[in-house]
Amino acid sequence: AQSVTQLGSHVSVSEGALVLLRCNYSSSVPPYLFWYVQYPNQGLQLLLKYTTGATLVKGINGFEAEFKKSETSFHLTKPSAHMSDAAEYFCAVTLSYTDKLIFGTGTRLQVFP
Amino acid sequence: DSGVTQTPKHLITATGQRVTLRCSPRSGDLSVYWYQQSLDQGLQFLIQYYNGEERAKGNILERFSAQQFPDLHSELNLSSLELGDSALYFCASSVAAGVRTDTQYFGPGTRLTVL
Numbered sequence: 001a002q003s004v005t006q007l008g009s010h011v012s013v014s015e016g017a018l019v020l021l022r023c024n025y026s027s028s029v030p031p032y033l034f035w036y037v038q039y040p041n042q043g044l045q046l047l048l049k050y051t052t053g054a055t056l057v058k059g060i061n062g063f064e065a066e067f068k069k070s071e072t073s074f075h076l077t078k079p080s081a082h083m084s085d086a087a088e089y090f091c092a093v094t095l096s097y098t099d100k101l102i103f104g105t106g107t108r109l110q111v112f113p
Numbered sequence: 114d115s116g117v118t119q120t121p122k123h124l125i126t127a128t129g130q131r132v133t134l135r136c137s138p139r140s141g142d143l144s145v146y147w148y149q150q151s152l153d154q155g156l157q158f159l160i161q162y163y164n165g166e167e168r169a170k171g172n173i174l175e176r177f178s179a180q181q182f183p184d185l186h187s188e189l190n191l192s193s194l195e196l197g198d199s200a201l202y203f204c205a206s207s208v209a210a211g212v213r214t215d216t217q218y219f220g221p222g223t224r225l226t227v228l
Contacts, residue, residue: 043220
């Protein structure tokens with residue numbers, strides 16, 4: 001069965017520092033992987049997704065993620081954090097042959113000036 | 114703004130009551146999904162409808178039901194409410210179904226508080 005593990009429920013970085021949010025997945029079939037962001041009191045917004053092809057995926061707001069099959073990872077990075085990046089980030093995987101999104105427990109990103 | 118609308122934004126009710134949450138998908142989207150976000154369970158998939166038909170079920174309780182109408186809006190009915198049903202309920206929509214590459218667009222959610 002597919003599942004997603006996000007390491008670290010809270011991550012704090014300084015403005016301008018590298019952002020690294022970790023996500024590991026478990027899947028018996030090739031996974032489709034997603035990162036969503038949730039700003040306070042808002043719904044979820046898709047940052048990026050990996051389906052097939054290029055393993056380095058670029059998303060909105062300067063974020064990118066790399067699919068590493070050997071490590072079963074899909075970590076989210078951004079070279080330079082901005083105050084507006086403060087939000088909760090969710091990694092998700094779709095179950096095989098369905099559209100169901102299975103979400104990780106989320107990582108809350110704090111950005112300090 | 115994702116284009117998905119949900120009403121009401123907030124709902125406060127008592128245990129044992131029944132409520133209905135409404136979702137209007139983005140124009141042209143045929144699939145509607147319902148998710149529950151709570152502190153205990155995180156974000157969980159409840160149910161999916163595609164063009165009026167139930168397509169997939171997740172961790173949806175028997176006290177909960179949903180439907181999608183001919184105009185494609187969807188309603189999630191929650192009955193015999195318990196304190197543990199307090200959560201944010203999200204609706205998402207996508208163009209098609211059975212296409213894992215299809216992006217799901219989320220609404221702003223309905224916050225349900227059961228007292």
